[in-house]
Amino acid sequence: MAPLYYSITTEEQNVSLTILSKSAFQEFVARLLPHYRVVGPVPHDIGYSFEEIQDVTELRMEYPTTILPPKKWFLPPKETLFKFTRKNGGVIQDPPETPPTVILGVHTCDLHAIQLLDTVFSSGQYDVHYMGRRKKTLIISIECLSPCDEHSFCKDMGTLTADEGYDLHLTDLGDSYAIDVGTQAGADLLQNYSSSSVATKEEIQKLNAVINAKWPKFSYRLDFDVSELSSIMELSMKSPLWEELGNRCLACASCTNVCPTCFCFDVKDEVELDLVTGQRVRNWDSCQLDDFATVAGGHNFRASRALRQRHRFMRKGKYILDAHKHLGCVGCGRCARACLVNITPVSTFNELYRQQETGSH
Amino acid sequence: MVTIASYPQMQTGTIMDRDIYAPGLGTIVNIRPLTSLEKVFTIQLPEGQSLGHRPGQFMEVSVFGIGEAPISISSSPSRSNGTFELCARKVGDVTTALHNLKVGDKVGLRGPFGRGFPYENFRGKDILFAPGGLGLAPLRSLINQVLDERNLYGRVIILYGARNPGELLFKDELKAWSERDDVELMLTVDRGDEAWTGNVGVITTLFKFISIYPRNTVAITCGPPVMYRFVLMEFIGKGISEGNIYLSLERKMKCGVGKCGHCQINNIYACQSGPVFPYKEIKGLEEAL
Amino acid sequence: MSSNGKPKIAFFDFTSCEGCQLTVIDSLQDHPELLNVVEIVQFREAMTEKGEDYQIAFVEGSCSRASDEPRLKKIRQQAAIVVALGACAHLGGVNALKALHPLDEVRKYVYGDKADWYETYDARPISAVIDVDYAIPGCPIDRNEFISVVKALLLGKKPPIPDYPLCVECKLKGNVCLYTKGQVCLGPVTRAGCGAICPSFGASCEACRGFITNPNDNSMREVLIEAGLTVEDITSIYTMFTTYQVREKIQQKG
Numbered sequence: 001m002a003p004l005y006y007s008i009t010t011e012e013q014n015v016s017l018t019i020l021s022k023s024a025f026q027e028f029v030a031r032l033l034p035h036y037r038v039v040g041p042v043p044h045d046i047g048y049s050f051e052e053i054q055d056v057t058e059l060r061m062e063y064p065t066t067i068l069p070p071k072k073w074f075l076p077p078k079e080t081l082f083k084f085t086r087k088n089g090g091v092i093q094d095p096p097e098t099p100p101t102v103i104l105g106v107h108t109c110d111l112h113a114i115q116l117l118d119t120v121f122s123s124g125q126y127d128v129h130y131m132g133r134r135k136k137t138l139i140i141s142i143e144c145l146s147p148c149d150e151h152s153f154c155k156d157m158g159t160l161t162a163d164e165g166y167d168l169h170l171t172d173l174g175d176s177y178a179i180d181v182g183t184q185a186g187a188d189l190l191q192n193y194s195s196s197s198v199a200t201k202e203e204i205q206k207l208n209a210v211i212n213a214k215w216p217k218f219s220y221r222l223d224f225d226v227s228e229l230s231s232i233m234e235l236s237m238k239s240p241l242w243e244e245l246g247n248r249c250l251a252c253a254s255c256t257n258v259c260p261t262c263f264c265f266d267v268k269d270e271v272e273l274d275l276v277t278g279q280r281v282r283n284w285d286s287c288q289l290d291d292f293a294t295v296a297g298g299h300n301f302r303a304s305r306a307l308r309q310r311h312r313f314m315r316k317g318k319y320i321l322d323a324h325k326h327l328g329c330v331g332c333g334r335c336a337r338a339c340l341v342n343i344t345p346v347s348t349f350n351e352l353y354r355q356q357e358t359g360s361h
Numbered sequence: 362m363v364t365i366a367s368y369p370q371m372q373t374g375t376i377m378d379r380d381i382y383a384p385g386l387g388t389i390v391n392i393r394p395l396t397s398l399e400k401v402f403t404i405q406l407p408e409g410q411s412l413g414h415r416p417g418q419f420m421e422v423s424v425f426g427i428g429e430a431p432i433s434i435s436s437s438p439s440r441s442n443g444t445f446e447l448c449a450r451k452v453g454d455v456t457t458a459l460h461n462l463k464v465g466d467k468v469g470l471r472g473p474f475g476r477g478f479p480y481e482n483f484r485g486k487d488i489l490f491a492p493g494g495l496g497l498a499p500l501r502s503l504i505n506q507v508l509d510e511r512n513l514y515g516r517v518i519i520l521y522g523a524r525n526p527g528e529l530l531f532k533d534e535l536k537a538w539s540e541r542d543d544v545e546l547m548l549t550v551d552r553g554d555e556a557w558t559g560n561v562g563v564i565t566t567l568f569k570f571i572s573i574y575p576r577n578t579v580a581i582t583c584g585p586p587v588m589y590r591f592v593l594m595e596f597i598g599k600g601i602s603e604g605n606i607y608l609s610l611e612r613k614m615k616c617g618v619g620k621c622g623h624c625q626i627n628n629i630y631a632c633q634s635g636p637v638f639p640y641k642e643i644k645g646l647e648e649a650l
Numbered sequence: 651m652s653s654n655g656k657p658k659i660a661f662f663d664f665t666s667c668e669g670c671q672l673t674v675i676d677s678l679q680d681h682p683e684l685l686n687v688v689e690i691v692q693f694r695e696a697m698t699e700k701g702e703d704y705q706i707a708f709v710e711g712s713c714s715r716a717s718d719e720p721r722l723k724k725i726r727q728q729a730a731i732v733v734a735l736g737a738c739a740h741l742g743g744v745n746a747l748k749a750l751h752p753l754d755e756v757r758k759y760v761y762g763d764k765a766d767w768y769e770t771y772d773a774r775p776i777s778a779v780i781d782v783d784y785a786i787p788g789c790p791i792d793r794n795e796f797i798s799v800v801k802a803l804l805l806g807k808k809p810p811i812p813d814y815p816l817c818v819e820c821k822l823k824g825n826v827c828l829y830t831k832g833q834v835c836l837g838p839v840t841r842a843g844c845g846a847i848c849p850s851f852g853a854s855c856e857a858c859r860g861f862i863t864n865p866n867d868n869s870m871r872e873v874l875i876e877a878g879l880t881v882e883d884i885t886s887i888y889t890m891f892t893t894y895q896v897r898e899k900i901q902q903k904g
């Protein structure tokens with residue numbers, strides 16, 4: 001768990017704390033552009049989206065949240081796994097390599113989600129597609145100084161700050177960024193492309209003040225401590241809430257499609273018009289869709305929306321934690337924003353907690 | 362956990378340069394129709410490699426352009442000989458395409474995947490097999506393994522049920538088993554025909570004909586989803602302990618390697634921790650049966 | 651199969667605007683290679699010759715006259731595979747809208763005083779008259795989907811027509827949901843496959859591709875009411891393309 005307030009001591013200064021004025025930051029990004037594919041938050045309709053930028057002026061580092069998480073740059077909604085030929089069968093070509101990439105402006109909730117995905121795709125059977133992109137990518141994250149909106153609950157989930165998972169981490173000090181260096185690759189990036197300076201004592205004090213001022217702005221929204229979530233879920237298998245959610249749920253999958261920690265996928269073959277060559281593609285799938293667990297012959301192992309909602313929340317609150325030692329929900333609130341029938345993790349988790357407290361099921 | 366054997370070299374741990382989704386190739390060297398819906402494909406790996414599988418494991422089989430489907434390995438390791446067998450029922454896109462292939466054609470292969478039967482632990486014990494329908498395909502691998510080292514086991518009892526006589530699989534082998542005096546085989550069909558003189562009824566109707574020594578018996582089942590609960594009740598009714606009951610469970614599978622999420626039974630990935638489970642491990646899982 | 655080994659396909663039109671056939675012509679222009687793998691033997695929009703030995707029939711338009719029925723049945727007899735092409739053939743389409751009004755009124759409205767000269771009845775999807783193997787939904791159809799259906803049929807697999815809601819494609823595109831902007835949309839109950847083209851351009855989805863197999867209609871209705879729609883509004887948006895299906899549902903309920 002992250003401490004409520006943390007302060008950076010002067011000793012740590014030598015290790016990692018660096019200052020980049022905002023104009024120097026702009027220059028830094030501009031210098032990256034010829035060498036890296038640079039991705040960051042840009043305005044999109046009335047929201048924001050992580051897109052490749054051509055010019056630093058497109059960037060909006062002070063964005064509230066994005067519709068889709070940065071995940072899409074590691075696990076694209078649709079990707080080619082390999083090309084094949086149907087004549088004699090066989091893989092004929094591996095997918096193209098990812099260019100070196102820098103992703104800017106990743107919030108800490110998303111950072112935690114990326115760490116989960118890293119664990120999922122690198123442990124057990126190693127996924128070269130995800131990891132290939134991941135290893136070519138440097139992450140420059142940014143500390144949230146005020147809540148993105150009423151749906152987030154990162155403070156409860158312990159994701160309102162991060163002490164790893166980034167190459168560089170920015171905190172906005174007004175006219176400059178304090179930069180915490182997370183990895184050697186991050187340090188090299190700064191060294192090679194920026195004119196950063198070591199933080200002065202005043203700047204460190206300022207950082208401490210900014211960080212201390214931030215925490216009270218976020219409120220707790222769960223009625224219990226997150227450490228209890230897994231057991232609350234375990235005890236909620238038979239809760240009547242699932243039936244209720246199932247009645248409301250549209251099975252539209254918006255909640256899982258916008259979730260930074262969801263990683264389920266489908267795999268399909270596509271063939272060119274020559275009917276000989278083609279590719280095997282994978283695309284995001286969702287446990288909320290009707291036939292996610294349907295086998296040939298028609299048997300559906302999770303036929304009702306209620307069972308599918310239960311599965312989703314069990315994954316978020318328990319299964320993922322059991323399997324990967326990271327929480328399956330980082331409290332980003334995207335699913336709550338996306339759901340047209342107001343099914344949200346906060347209300348669901350709180351209701352399950354309430355049912356257990358009052359013994360009402 | 363059993364170590365996962367290798368073709369193409371699939372191992373837990375991290376081999377970072379290999380694409381776990383890219384199939385290797387095998388050649389179909391024989392095709393044997395069993396019924397109007399099922400065919401057995403004998404597949405040879407390149408350069409005489411051996412599959413190195415364990416009974417109960419499965420392969421992800423590709424017909425390029427159509428897709429990929431999980432199919433159990435139906436032959437036993439004891440008879441591998443550089444080839445292995447898959448028994449596939451024609452039900453959808455991939456399996457239909459597979460049925461349309463000819464001897465000499467290539468298929469894409471990944472695997473073997475999953476956890477098979479720990480048959481070494483069954484040695485010295487009586488084994489009660491209760492496959493239903495296509496469930497004989499995976500169990501045949503174990504049955505033949507056991508028969509090929511017959512003296513290491515106690516009784517071998519096989520209760521096999523199909524919907525009708527025409528759907529009984531591996532009839533030649535059923536016949537051979539029935540002629541052995543060290544195998545107790547009983548068949549049943551849900552609906553008989555004119556020629557059928559055997560038992561009529563679902564598989565659970567066979568249990569009343571057998572008496573076993575429960576403390577030394579391992580019981581194993583695999584079949585259509587509706588069957589498990591009933592067969593399980595019979596096993597338990599016979600006094601067999603939960604740790605000695607094994608089930609091979611079917612789920613939708615896409616990746617076979619614990620990533621895609623399709624095969625989940627609560628928090629368990631059936632493709633990795635299964636498809637074979639001791640009942641004791643899954644009885645607490647709400648979604649298992 | 652023709653002598654060159656290519657499967658023969660044919661296009662037929664019934665009551666429709668012919669927009670789907672035009673989309674087919676567009677796809678052929680984008681993908682002339684298509685003609686390397688199939689032979690078109692009938693296509694009124696594009697050619698004059700007529701061959702009657704087709705294996706795959708693509709039928710555009712709804713059945714809106716009793717006299718359409720024998721023609722449809724003949725197509726069914728000849729073709730191994732019949733594919734409904736577009737919303738009119740798949741759902742009855744906008745043509746079925748007239749089912750909401752008494753027939754006489756519709757006749758007068760459409761044909762003026764010559765109404766009695768025309769025989770007409772409730773427009774219906776071709777599946778109401780003959781067995782249909784597959785449908786390519788949409789008003790008009792999506793050209794990429796047309797190509798992928800042809801490819802699937804040639805390979806002997808089920809055409810990849812999604813049976814999940816449009817919201818999936820909309821989200822994967824990263825769109826801002828129309829409801830966030832105060833608009834309404836039938837995405838949650840509509841069959842995906844068009845790439846959520848209408849919401850992507852800021853317009854509500856009106857379910858031209860028809861509904862998914864298991865829509866949560868009750869919940870959808872609640873969402874629309876919440877968004878300020880009246881029951882009449884909801885009826886009219888729900889029945890733009892799917893009058894026939896909505897009527898069937900009502901009839902099934904009793």
Ligand SMILES: Cc1cc2nc3c(=O)[nH]c(=O)nc-3n(C[C@H](O)[C@H](O)[C@H](O)COP(=O)(O)OP(=O)(O)OC[C@H]3O[C@@H](n4cnc5c(N)ncnc54)[C@H](O)[C@@H]3O)c2cc1C
Pocket residue numbers: 294295296297419428429430431432433434447448449450451452453454455456457495498499610611612613614615636
């Ligand atoms: C561990 C395991 C072992 C199996 N062993 C055999 C066997 O020995 N013989 C046999 O005939 N069948 C077996 N099956 C079932 C077989 O996998 C399905 O019948 C097959 O996937 C259907 O694919 P299809 O493309 O023909 O059907 P479609 O209906 O076109 O299915 C499309 C896709 O959905 C997935 N899918 C559909 N049904 C299943 C299913 N039942 N299980 C997993 N994925 C599915 C596959 O990816 C498939 O390609 C096994 C399934 C599992 C999980």
Ligand code: SF4
Pocket residue numbers: 248249250251252253254255256288338339340341342343
């Ligand atoms: S977004 Fe809401 S309605 Fe849609 S699947 Fe998720 S919970 Fe159900």
Ligand code: SF4
Pocket residue numbers: 255258259260261262316328329330331332333334335336345
């Ligand atoms: S479940 Fe919802 S709040 Fe939690 S990480 Fe996913 S989108 Fe964010």
Ligand code: SF4
Pocket residue numbers: 064065107108109110144146147148149152153154155159160331332333
């Ligand atoms: S959920 Fe919290 S960490 Fe994530 S963007 Fe919102 S405020 Fe920042």
Ligand code: SF4
Pocket residue numbers: 254816817818820821825826827828829835836837838846849855
């Ligand atoms: S705009 Fe329509 S299709 Fe898109 S997410 Fe919203 S409701 Fe769904």
Ligand code: SF4
Pocket residue numbers: 788789816840841844845846847848849854855856857858859860
């Ligand atoms: S968005 Fe809706 S109305 Fe528009 S083309 Fe797609 S299905 Fe039809």
Ligand code: FES
Pocket residue numbers: 613614615616617618619620621622623624625630631632633
């Ligand atoms: S089949 Fe993909 S996780 Fe098991």
